[in-house]
Amino acid sequence: MAPPLRARLAASPALAGALGVALLLLAWEVAARLLWRDPATLPAPSEAVLVALRLLTPGEIAMHVLISLGRILAGFTLAAVAGITLGVLCGRVAAVERLLRPFVEAFRPVPPLAWIPIAIVWFGLGEASKVFVIFLGAFFPIWTSAWRGAALVPQVLLDSARSMEVRGPALLFRVVLPASLPDIAVGLRVALGLSFGVLVAAELIAAERGMGRLVMQARELGQMGVAIFAIFLIGIISLLADQQLSAIIRRSVGRWRPV
Amino acid sequence: MNARHALPPLALLAALLLGWEAAAAAGWLTPIRFPPPSRLATSFRELALEGFPFGAFLSTHVVATLRRVLAGYLIAVALAVPLGLLIGASPLLDRMASPVVAFGRSIATLSLLPLALVWFGTEEAPKVFLIGFGCFWVMLSNVIAAIKLVDPVLLRAARSMDTPPRDIFLRVMLPAALPRIAAGARMALGMGFVVIVGAEMIGTSIGLGALIMEARTFYRSDITMVGMACIGAIGFALTALLGLLEARLMPWRRGRQT
Numbered sequence: 001m002a003p004p005l006r007a008r009l010a011a012s013p014a015l016a017g018a019l020g021v022a023l024l025l026l027a028w029e030v031a032a033r034l035l036w037r038d039p040a041t042l043p044a045p046s047e048a049v050l051v052a053l054r055l056l057t058p059g060e061i062a063m064h065v066l067i068s069l070g071r072i073l074a075g076f077t078l079a080a081v082a083g084i085t086l087g088v089l090c091g092r093v094a095a096v097e098r099l100l101r102p103f104v105e106a107f108r109p110v111p112p113l114a115w116i117p118i119a120i121v122w123f124g125l126g127e128a129s130k131v132f133v134i135f136l137g138a139f140f141p142i143w144t145s146a147w148r149g150a151a152l153v154p155q156v157l158l159d160s161a162r163s164m165e166v167r168g169p170a171l172l173f174r175v176v177l178p179a180s181l182p183d184i185a186v187g188l189r190v191a192l193g194l195s196f197g198v199l200v201a202a203e204l205i206a207a208e209r210g211m212g213r214l215v216m217q218a219r220e221l222g223q224m225g226v227a228i229f230a231i232f233l234i235g236i237i238s239l240l241a242d243q244q245l246s247a248i249i250r251r252s253v254g255r256w257r258p259v
Numbered sequence: 260m261n262a263r264h265a266l267p268p269l270a271l272l273a274a275l276l277l278g279w280e281a282a283a284a285a286g287w288l289t290p291i292r293f294p295p296p297s298r299l300a301t302s303f304r305e306l307a308l309e310g311f312p313f314g315a316f317l318s319t320h321v322v323a324t325l326r327r328v329l330a331g332y333l334i335a336v337a338l339a340v341p342l343g344l345l346i347g348a349s350p351l352l353d354r355m356a357s358p359v360v361a362f363g364r365s366i367a368t369l370s371l372l373p374l375a376l377v378w379f380g381t382e383e384a385p386k387v388f389l390i391g392f393g394c395f396w397v398m399l400s401n402v403i404a405a406i407k408l409v410d411p412v413l414l415r416a417a418r419s420m421d422t423p424p425r426d427i428f429l430r431v432m433l434p435a436a437l438p439r440i441a442a443g444a445r446m447a448l449g450m451g452f453v454v455i456v457g458a459e460m461i462g463t464s465i466g467l468g469a470l471i472m473e474a475r476t477f478y479r480s481d482i483t484m485v486g487m488a489c490i491g492a493i494g495f496a497l498t499a500l501l502g503l504l505e506a507r508l509m510p511w512r513r514g515r516q517t
Contacts, residue, residue, distance in 0.1 A: 006351070013354045020355030021362075041377055095267070102268045109498070110491035113369075113456035114468070117475035117483045121292055193365070194453075200367040201457040205472075212370065219373030231370045239365040 043225045048232075051225030065237060068203065068210040071127065072195050072241075075134025079191060083139045084184060087146025092176060097147075104143060112137035112198045116205055130202040137198035138191035145187025149180025185249040192245055196238040211237070294481035302481040311482050312473065315465055321489065323466040324459065327383065328451045331390025335447060339395050340440070343402025347436075348428070353403065360400050368393035368450075369457040381462040386455070393454040394447040401443020405436035441505045448501060452494040467493075 009016040025045055032044035039047055086104075090097040115136050116129075123129040153176055161167075161175045203212025211234045218226035276296050282288045283295035290298065303317075310316040346352045346360075368389055375385035409432050417431045459468025467490045474482035 009351060009354065013357070016351065016354035017358040021358050023355075024359055098264050099267050099271060102272075107491070109452075109495040110487050111453045111456050111494065113453060113460075114471055114487045114490050116456075116460075117471050118480060118487070121475060121480045121483070196365070197367045197369065197453065201369045201460075204369060204372060204457070205460065212367075215370045215373055219376065224374070224377065227373045231366060231374070234370050235362055235366040238367065239362060242365065 040222070040224060043228060045228070048225040048228040051223065052229030055223065055226055061233070064209055064211050064214050065233070068199055068212070068234075069237070069241075071130050071202075071210065072134060072192075072199055074127075075131045075199075076138050076192060076195050078131070079135045079138035079142055079195075080188060082135075083142030083187070083191070084146045087143045087184075088150040088172075088176065088180065090143075091147045091150025091153075091180070104140075108140050108144075112194070113201045116202060119202075120206065125206045130199070130207065133202045134195050134198050137194045141190040141194065142184070142187045145183045145185075145190075146180060149183025150176055152183070153179040181253050185253050188249070189242060189245055192241060193238065196234065196241070200234060291478055291480055294484065298481050299484055302479075303485045306482060306485055311470065311479070312464060315470075317489065319465060320467050320470050320486070321493065323463075324455055324468065324490070325493065327386045327458070327466065328390055328448075328455050330383075331387045331392075331454075332394050332448055332451045334387070335391040335394035335451075336398055336444060338391075339398035339447075340402055343399045344406060344433075346399075347403040347406025348432070353407065356403075360396065360403065363396040364400055366396075368454050372457070372461065375458075376462065385462070386458040386466075389458040390451045390454050393450045397450045398443050398447040401446065402436075402440055405439030405443065406432060408439065409435040437509055441501075441509065445498060445501050445505075448497060449494070452490065452497075456490065 009019065029044045029046060032039070032042050032047070036042045043051065086100065090100055090104075112133055115133050119129040119132045123132055157175055157179055158171075161171055166175065199210075200212040200215070203210040204216050207213040211230060214230040215227050215234075218224070218230060279288070279293065280295045280297060283290060283293060283298075288295075294302070305311065307317045310319070346356050371389060371392060372385075375388050379385040379388055413431055413435055414427065417427045422431070455466075456468035456471070459466040460472050463469045464473055467486050471483045471486035471490075474480065474486065
């Protein structure tokens with residue numbers, strides 16, 4: 001006889017998770033079809049997917065996804081380079097920290113979306129303004145974590161490196177950066193999640209293509225099914241991107257420190 | 260920071276402001292893109308005394324924004340804390356909920372804007388909904404983690420002393436989880452401020468998010484910049500306030516980092 005459901009769920013987190021998701025989707029499906037019965041305001045999940053696949057070709061969907069991912073990649077990469085450089089500098093060089101920290105701290109509480117209008121004034125409605133806003137959203141968490149990581153490099157590591165005549169770039173790349181990497185990794189993951197949230201807002205305001213635009217267009221055409229499909233698409237892609245990043249982090253950082 | 264250390268950043272700040280002002284006066288910077296600092300000061304006065312759009316004073320915008328953020332935030336906290344405690348305390352529920360929570364956090368809150376408009380109209384409700392949605396998932400995942408990460412030694416010790424389950428929950432688990440829950444509450448508030456700007460961009464002209472968008476369409480980037488500074492200042496002040504509250508509520512944590 002099969003073991004009782006409870007025991008099997010306890011043994012397999014994946015099975016329990018799948019059951020949780022399935023129950024939730026089923027509840028939504030039933031509520032939308034039997035209780036609400038108005039697909040114009042709340043379509044069932046199956047309806048949403050069917051409508052979206054009828055109205056959009058796979059090529060169109062792929063195009064929107066790729067355009068959005070391109071913007072994220074550009075803004076996030078710039079933020080990672082700038083954030084890690086400035087963060088490590090602030091963490092290791094006291095003079096730089098005293099000089100720059102008040103400025104960074106002053107800009108940090110301004111929400112990234114509040115930069116959208118000024119980004120449009122500075123960079124126009126093209127790609128640059130969206131990349132700039134994503135850059136700002138991702139920069140601050142990366143800067144903070146790199147700064148903390150670099151400031152907290154154990155003195156023992158630095159002393160022993162110095163005693164072995166390791167200095168200059170070698171000290172930076174072989175001691176300081178690897179030692180701050182676990183902290184930086186946390187910042188990178190937070191930043192990637194924020195990038196997606198900021199991207200959608202930037203695309204809602206002004207974009208002709210991209211996943212955020214897809215949501216807005218569905219609203220203008222009154223296609224709730226497509227809007228829900230697009231919302232889920234953005235969520236799933238953001239989740240997959242996060243898993244990809246954390247897998248990379250585990251491969252590179254996990255070797256010497258669990259994350 | 261002593262006076263000697265405060266000097267370099269102050270000098271840099273003064274140099275930047277002077278350079279900016281001079282470059283604008285010399286015509287190197289277009290005022291629409293980089294309104295000079297003196298202009299920003301006048302705009303701030305204009306916004307505070309005459310309002311922008313006319314009659315909508317800075318205080319009106321601030322109150323509207325604060326009310327929306329706090330309403331959404333408090334609803335989210337009120338829902339997420341009990342739910343999170345329940346899920347965190349039950350390993351089975353936690354396993355079932357974990358993909359849902361991970362996905363909920365991954366949903367871009369502002370992508371729900373069209374749904375919010377269809378479901379809740381264009382008044383206050385859709386804005387409160389969006390803020391609440393954004394805060395909810397941050398809060399929920401933090402409460403669940405806080406309960407799961409309670410040191411099992413504490414629980415075993417309490418059980419070995421025959422503490423009734425109710426007391427274990429109220430007097431051991433809850434206090435032990437509180438610092439992480441508080442950290443989550445701070446993160447959720449930050450999320451509220453990220454979302455509010457987007458939520459106010461459509462269907463209203465009152466609120467700081469609406470203000471900065473409206474100002475752009477009138478080519479008043481000076482007002483946009485003043486509005487951005489105000490959102491930043493309020494976000495900063497509220498986070499500081501929560502920090503103080505935390506120190507009050509959890510005196511045993513004073514001076515420690517969460």
